[in-house]
Amino acid sequence: MTPNAASKHDKQSLRYLLLSGFAGGIAGCVAKSVVAPLDRVKILFQSSNPDFNKYAGSYSGALQAGARIYREGGILGLFQGHSATLLRIYPYAAIKFMAYDQLENTLMPTPEKQTNLRRFVAGAASGVTSVLFTYPLEIIRVRMAYITRSVADGGSKPSFLHAAAQIYHETPRAPSPASTSLFHRLPLLKFYRGFSVTLTGMVPYAGTSFLTWGYLRARFIPPPPDGAPRRATPLLDLACGAASGALAQTASYPFEVVRRRMQVGGLTHPDRWMRWRETAALVYAARGWRGFYVGLGLGYLKIVPMTAVSYAVWQWIKLVLDQ
Template sequence: MRTDGTIHDRQSLQYVLRSGLAGGVAGCVAKSVVAPLDRVKILFQASNPDFQKYAGTWSGAFRAAAQIYRENGVRGLFQGHSATLLRIFPYAAINFMTYDQAEALLMPTPDTQTNLRRFTAGAISGVTSVLFTYPLEIVRVRMAYATRSAPGASTRPSFLSAMRGIYTEGASSASASTNVFSHFPILKFYRGFTVTVAGMIPYAGTSFLAWGFLRAHLLPPPPTFDETDSGPAHKRKPRAKATPLADLSIGAVAGALAQTVSYPFEVVRRRMQVGGLTRPDRWMRWGETVRGIYAAGGWRAFYIGLSIGYLKVVPMKAVSFAVWQFSRRVLDL
């Protein structure tokens, strides 16, 4: 990208491809760092019966991970991670690339940056990335959910077997010929999509809002100097330098805030995503899913696994933003 920073540069194919590459790499690195915690969190959120005894405490996440390791070794901790990487590279690439484009259009200069525009740019990027990659998310969740007690599932399902299982579930049901899935099987890969979009708006919006706000205040852009500035160049105050530690810290705060405001949506989404295992014959709706969660544990049930959510999202977002910025510098963005 040229140093003039024009919108035209950001819309060039070369810039878009490099921006997508930087985002995809950042997403894969961040997800790999927290993959074991991610699997434990999915088991908690989806109320897997083998691991409910560990839910609700900080130490429970580590005891659940220890059980997985005893039973299946390191591979068990990374079960479903292949599907995660297949999903996260295009997801993160589209997410960061879309944010770059939205930022250029909504906030072309530092003077035009506002919190509402930061939130809007983040929400647009999050929804766009989910739209194109959601089926891969469904496969990844099913792979991570499977344990020895899951009906009809092997201990370590492959990516293809998980896809086949989703596509064929409910086919033998007596009502299969009358449900929506018999006419539109692709919808099986979009269970929980509406609640995902609803949750993605506050999650991605808050994440990029906090990221942009904190960087603007902690790492302000360099001052501009015109012909009236007669001071010597070596005495001018330099801008605060963006370091990997600064990127990690700002990313961690952004992740914590985003996780807090969007977590109830995530719990509902997980229950709907695994709904094909409990109610394969029909679409699980928002209302009944919310009522079922509330009946099982009251309002606290919407925050089950939040502690492990922090353990996962805070380092994941920190690493994601830091690697994104590092990749941008390497790729001269």
């Protein structure tokens, strides 16, 4: 490898850092746009929206829910909340992929050091880092996707600013005066509903996703002799990404269900602050252990193509940018 080529692939350089983040952000936006209608339906199912509970639990129900959304809000109804999704997903995906590139270079600088444990740790840490910085945007996006009555009743769909203002002005009853005082002094904490369970679920999700991705690429794509990054065909990248998404979704889905219920807690239980153990207990009381897997089939329909497209586009853009 020539000195110029080596500098291009130096993962510590500012150029590589920025281009890695750019590639990851674009990949995330493309992948999310592909599955946006499925995401809207899944959020309504996971959060037990009363208007859509009767459709949950089957693929035909998902189709009926999507058809109802289309009848009441048109094509834009299927993409309700997607503007907030794109505002969140670009920095989220950019930070996640950029962090993984850096952690991979630190923990696994050579093929001999590429172990499954290190792949899992690098993936989990990159996922936690990205969600730490972008979680408030996720809360707003979920609120926008959850609200259904305003459009059906002739009103307008909730805007990004309206959803943000609604969250900011909520006054949940905390379990202690000290907590109440804290929420009054730091109202931005309201944008972190369900954050603890999100972090808990992010570890198996991102860790499993990147572990599977790294393992499959190491298994089917031998490293080039000059130490350059592994290159695969787009079809192989799609296949590795699809497998990564399926396994990651299975490992983390119960946490996602609890997180969605907590994120809309200000609407379903406006009088108090829902904690994640209490939310999990409510999910179990309503449907038993199956309640933690409501919409999982729909989740596969969303996550598998989304993850496949995300990884494939990430690698393709990096190739185009000569990374």
